[in-house]
């Protein structure tokens with residue numbers, strides 16, 4: 607019998623619940639069919655996802671580059687999950703580009719660039735995890751969606767919809783969620799593991815963001831929060847600690863555009879959210895070399911924090927014309 611191709615699953619830098627949920631969901635399906643599968647990610651994932659089934663098997667390029675490079679070089683099939691551009695693979699991009707594996711994208715972001723041989727790119731969905739459910743069913747492997755798989759996919763759907771509060775006006779999202787619940791998962795318990803496990807530092811950082819770092823421009827319906835390295839150090843920042851912070855700025859009455867600017871090594875990471883018509887995908891694409899979804903997107907700035915904030919404030923009359 608011919609030996610089976612090895613499979614690698616790659617997701618995006620600063621992975622979130624859907625990135626890890628969709629990747630581990632597919633992983634936990636494929637291993638049941640005796641495939642040799644590895645999930646590789648550019649950098650660490652937040653600790654509130656570390657309980658997810660088989661997460662310990664994930665290889666992180668930042669700390670294990672040689673192993674990740676070997677996995678990619680030996681893979682015959684590579685799945686790219688939950689991102690729309692080669693740049694989002696960060697440090698894995700170089701070995702990925704050299705690989706002649708069959709490459710398959712499964713993703714729900716707008717305007718994907720072409721970096722795979724095949725693409726399932728659907729925007730009218732809650733999440734990549736939902737697409738993975740469909741993909742597995744389409745393969746005729748629904749019987750492999752067990753409790754472990756269901757937990758992973760549930761995390762992806764729940765986190766990418768802000769606990770079923772946006773990007774979820776699809777009957778199918780709830781039908782699939784119902785199927786996942788039928789697999790015996792405890793949705794309430796999962797919600798607590800993801801959302802009620804803040805460290806004290808993380809909670810205090812949130813308080814600091816809202817009381818000291820929030821800037822509001824009512825005339826432009828815009829609010830933003832900026833965090834320098836010094837701010838982050840003060841609260842012993844751990845990856846994932848600012849997850850969800852930008853949504854608080856968007857929760858202010860009358861605010862329809864919110865941004866979070868975070869200082870990293872050599873760049874400022876930009877996170878944007880909007881309500882209604884304002885397309886943060888367009889804004890991040892045009893001004894911050896990024897993209898994402900209509901109401902949730904991100905990008906980067908390569909000038910200092912004060913210069914980035916000045917640039918953003920100057921853009922406001924153009925991107926959020928006052929009425």
Ligand code: 5GP
Nearest residue numbers: 691877878896897898899902903904905906
């Ligand atoms: P977040 O603000 O949570 O980092 O990202 C919001 C959405 O935009 C996510 O779906 C994420 O995958 C996407 N995104 C974030 N940063 C970038 C970026 O730099 N480029 C692109 N293309 N998408 C991004």
Ligand code: MN
Nearest residue numbers: 624688734766
């Ligand atoms: Mn997603």
